[in-house]
Amino acid sequence: QMQLVQSGAEVKKPGASVKVSCKASGDTFTIYYIHWVRQAPGQGLEWMGIMNPNGGSTSYAQKFQGRVTMTRDTSTSTVYMELSSLRSEDTAVYYCVRSHIVATTRFDYWGQGTLVTVSS
């Protein structure tokens, strides 16, 4: 069974960047896809983008194009999501999730979530 363990909560000022990590264990890292989904307080789920750890290709939601970067370190089975030019509306819990294919919302494993608070 795969486990996705994320980095801890962050507090950032408007305009700063945040980098959240997601370390996979328990299964072969490179045969799945890792997506990032966020949830603002009291709000619904929002898909941000996807990374293929096998090769590093990415695809981002149009809303986040130019502000989000997803990378990976295959030696440590870790995927990173960096969001720049933070604003208060980016305050949310950020989840990394696993899928078997690209074009799906079938996410069978979720990280525990990382709360990012943007406040001056």
Next chain:
Amino acid sequence: QSVLTQPPSVSAAPGQKVTISCSGSSSNIGSNFVSWYQQLPGTAPNLLIYENNKRPSGIPDRFSGSKSGTSATLGITGLQTGDEADYYCGAWDSSLSAGVFGGGTKLTVL
């Protein structure tokens, strides 16, 4: 606003049945599989239904999913107080090349 449309809330008595609707368009529900998630307070969402009507191992058969055209429905029978949660539908959108979700439905078991 969310691409997929769900009712904000539904309620029913213990032991009863409830359905939650999810409406989309030809580019998402109409041409791709639908997933459903249950989110208990303070926890990450948990996959309930995938590929419209399949249940992951460990999900009881009280939970069911169906799809017709550009709409999908989650059904829960034999309601229990432990079913009180937020429920989300999701699908891939081929026009956006992105995952899309409904705004969520809060289930209250009276």
